[in-house]
Amino acid sequence: MTAVADVQSTLARLRQEVCSLHEQLTRYQLVVWTAGNVSARVPGHDLMVIKPSGVSYDDLTPENMVVCDLHGKVVDGEHAPSSDTEAQAYVYRHLPDVGGVVHTHSTYATAWAARAEPIPCVLTMVADEFGGDIPVGPFAVIGDDSIGRGIVDTLRESRSPAVLMQNHGVFAIGPTARAAVKAAVMCEDVARTVHVARQLGAPVPIEQARIDALFDRYQNAYGQR
């Protein structure tokens, strides 16, 4: 295949993948209206594929996904890209191992963000998936690099693939877009469970050595080999 044909086939695959991953956001009730989005890095190219802005989840197609460069400029697409494109582009520029980014305002996780309170590591699932507390990032608004910088600065200090941006919502990352969606789904699930646990008392912390062992086992040995 020529280099051009090669990138075209990769883009076709990623348009399909990013489009269909949005079905998981609605399936797990992480989003309402048009808020929330998934993007994927185009491996080997300074490009990303992201949801179009303001298009209903029911109307998403592989064709209306938008291809942008890693500064958020549209390279291919008829729609404007998601308003979170600049933040996600910043993440791809600064975290080279990240292949996918997801953003939601999922209810329970965002309630923790509203209090600027990290989700404590009080479940084995939090240790497995997040390696410790799910951290809070700074208050930041759309318009400059501050959301992207807040995500990157917070996640660099943590093993967690998700950050609760203060007063805003969840940004999740992963080696693939699918992994980032999984982190967003798990983040909401543990946010809800720990919220419920709090209603009848103080959840019991897990000691650090056990968190480390759980995280190591889940990241390196769990699942199908």
Ligand SMILES: [Zn+2]
């Ligand atoms: Zn948002």
